[in-house]
Amino acid sequence: MGHVTATILDGKATRDEIFEDLKVRVSALKDKGITPGLGTVLVGDDPGSAAYVRGKHNDCAKVGITSIRRDLPADITQEKLDATIDELNANPDCTGYIVQLPVPKQLDENAALERIDPDKDADGLHPVNLGRLVLGKEAPLPCTPRGILHLLRRYEVPIEGAHVVVVGRGVTVGRPIGLLFTRRSENATVTLCHTRTRDLGAEVRRADIVIAAAGVPGLVTADMVKPGAAVLDVGVSRTEDGLRGDVAADVAEVAGFLSPNPGGVGPLTRAFLLTNVVERAERVAASLG
Numbered sequence: 001m002g003h004v005t006a007t008i009l010d011g012k013a014t015r016d017e018i019f020e021d022l023k024v025r026v027s028a029l030k031d032k033g034i035t036p037g038l039g040t041v042l043v044g045d046d047p048g049s050a051a052y053v054r055g056k057h058n059d060c061a062k063v064g065i066t067s068i069r070r071d072l073p074a075d076i077t078q079e080k081l082d083a084t085i086d087e088l089n090a091n092p093d094c095t096g097y098i099v100q101l102p103v104p105k106q107l108d109e110n111a112a113l114e115r116i117d118p119d120k121d122a123d124g125l126h127p128v129n130l131g132r133l134v135l136g137k138e139a140p141l142p143c144t145p146r147g148i149l150h151l152l153r154r155y156e157v158p159i160e161g162a163h164v165v166v167v168g169r170g171v172t173v174g175r176p177i178g179l180l181f182t183r184r185s186e187n188a189t190v191t192l193c194h195t196r197t198r199d200l201g202a203e204v205r206r207a208d209i210v211i212a213a214a215g216v217p218g219l220v221t222a223d224m225v226k227p228g229a230a231v232l233d234v235g236v237s238r239t240e241d242g243l244r245g246d247v248a249a250d251v252a253e254v255a256g257f258l259s260p261n262p263g264g265v266g267p268l269t270r271a272f273l274l275t276n277v278v279e280r281a282e283r284v285a286a287s288l289g
């Protein structure tokens with residue numbers, strides 16, 4: 001590899017800062033008699049999903065949030081999944097929870113997301129909360145987009161007026177991130193690209209900020225990147241050579257800022273999941289007076 005010019009956006013160091021803040025807030029909540037609890041629903045035994053869920057509960061232990069795990073067999077029916085969601089909706093120890101995605105094919109993912117109590121939606125992916133985001137109303141924000149914005153701000157990457165090119169149209173990143181970047185608090189201009197975009201290179205070359213979240217290994221190459229641009233590698237694929245991001249290694253020789261994968265946005269996805277849980281607990285505390 002040639003000369004790395006990019007400033008690396010360090011997701012782990014930034015995550016640790018967020019955890020320090022959360023620890024203080026969780027402790028203040030406990031002083032008021034409220035212990036935040038994060039629930040996870042994991043269906044099946046996909047090793048990647050299992051690792052992510054494990055990571056979320058390890059994070060909970062670090063900041064003092066109670067863990068509530070519901071692990072279900074891969075061949076579960078929709079009725080059984082619904083019953084688990086109903087139980088967590090009613091469970092007073094559960095401040096917020098997530099259904100780990102993707103779920104096995106026989107299950108309806110959108111029906112599961114829709115069944116979650118929007119107030120307990122720690123992922124910010126319930127249709128009501130995505131709708132609130134469109135309307136500019138307060139809502140739990142999707143964790144990866146929130147992590148992306150936080151990382152850019154932390155490293156003082158200019159966002160106001162920037163041209164952001166997003167590659168990928170998935171529900172956890174690609175679709176919601178444009179809504180955040182175009183708020184009046186960000187004022188960026190967003191182009192949303194996907195696998196059917198006619199000339200991806202031409203679109204990406206115009207970007208001040210590139211969000212690569214397509215799940216295609218090495219999709220964004222150095223020749224597609226404007227010198228000095230910020231490139232955030234969010235996509236991840238499990239290949240024979242291990243985990244690979246969407247951004248080719250030589251992009252580090254052209255970009256001004258680079259968020260690697262692993263070690264970039266991923267840790268912040270988890271940090272903002274916990275932040276959403278703590279924020280909900282703080283709202284509950286405030287409502288109790």
Ligand SMILES: Nc1nc2c(c(=O)[nH]1)N[C@@H](CN(C=O)c1ccc(C(=O)N[C@@H](CCC(=O)O)C(=O)O)cc1)CN2
Pocket residue numbers: 051052098099100101102123143144172243261262263264265266267268269270
């Ligand atoms: N209900 C949800 N499902 C999924 C989400 C989500 O936000 N909510 N996002 C992804 C998976 N994901 C969290 O669930 C996630 C992926 C990766 C990381 C992370 O920290 N990655 C590390 C590397 C970890 C590794 O080595 O495997 C990194 O980037 O440094 C956190 C969360 C799909 N499903």
Ligand SMILES: [Mg+2]
Pocket residue numbers: 103104105106107108109
């Ligand atoms: Mg399905």
